[in-house]
Amino acid sequence: MRVFVTAGEASGDKLGAAFMRGFKQLCPEVEFRGIGGPLMEAEGLKSLFPMDEISIMGISEILKEYRHLKARIRETAEAVLDWRPDVLVTIDLPEFSLRVNRLVKKAAPDQRVVHYVAPTVWAWRPGRAKKMVGVVDQVLALLPFEPPYMEAVGIACDFVGHPVVMEPVATAEEATAWKGDSCDKMVLVLPGSRRSEVARLLPVFQEVVERIARPGLRFVLPAGRQVVGPVKEAVSGWKVPVEVIDPEGKNGDKLAAFRAADVALAASGTVSLELAANATPMVIAYDMSWLSRQVIGRMLLVDTVTLVNLVSETRDIPEFIGKNCKPEAISQAVLDVLDSPERQLRAMDLTMERLGRDGEEPGLRAARAVLKGL
DSSP: EEEEEEOOOOHHHHHHHHHHHHHHOOOOOOEEEEEOOOHHHTTTTBSSOOOOGGOSSSSHHHHHHHHHHHHHHHHHHHHHHHOOOOEEEESSHHHHHHHHHHHHHHHOSSSSSEEEEEOTTTSOTTTTTTTTTBBSSSEESSTTTOHHHHTTTTTTTEOOGGGGGGGGOHHHHHHHHHHTTTEEEEEEEOOOHHHHHHHHHHHHHHHHHHOOTTTTEEEEEEETTTTTTHHHHHTOOOOOOOOOTTTHHHHHHHHHHHHHSEEEEEEEHHHHHHHHHHOOOEEEEEOOOOOHHHHHHHHSSSSOOHHHHHHHHHOOOOEEEEEGGOOHHHHHHHHHHHHHHHHHHHHHHEEEHHHTTTSHHHHHHHHHHHHHHH
């Protein structure tokens, strides 16, 4: 069995690695090729080129790198067509993935194509589902309410659960041991995993940290592998000490920090689900370039982009997106959650339940769905 699989960011690398493990369980005689990060490479993938070359978000950011991205899209499609795998599985990153899929389908209409992570047509640009007809044969959805949106346009869609429900979390004892004897309350600072979003959010997060700093409040920043250098350099100039957890250090440090934290200030994205898995209260903040803010703001169909809010059908997680991403309001929200975190706990627990906690591993479910389609 030949499987060509692509991912372009840290969350996609996690999905890809879990999918590869599941596929090897069901079909041991499999060869993988494609694009991925360290987790997928640990499962046996040799990446066609470094994954972070295509990890770009935002309209203006994509325009700046358009020529390079276009070359990588063409290179990837040609690699698929040369190898002719049994299935091409593209993971998230639709700006890249769907362009690759379109080129492949144009040259080889019979090539089986699966896209892993349904487009957020329930949030904005619902027409994207229709544009995938003829480009994608099957979609794997992470969220339980997504399949009807794809099935409505005639694309098969399987809810496979979210891998966050299977990721390890530290025990209360491990978190206490990591935190030490300190009685300080702890704030996690999570500015994202992409260089562009870290560069945009760190100045805002810095002001929040400096506004709320007080004796007995400790700040910890687990840095992503792709951004640890710039993050360390940036926070070294902050007025308030921030402890950076290096991804090259012990993995238990990050896990324990997530469990030990009293509140997290986090960029919008799947990290909200990681926090929910650890029952860590949170405040979400995110901003984009002016152009992206104008375009996306006019197209948004939902009143929240935080996944915990959407899956739990509550609005218990405060969020500050786009023009609302202001340090003053964010600071007050962080202090409010520190004082009264209880209202978020039920929403986080319900989210994990609906995403498949205690069920079959999502990576295995994804692999089973792909094989069923074949």
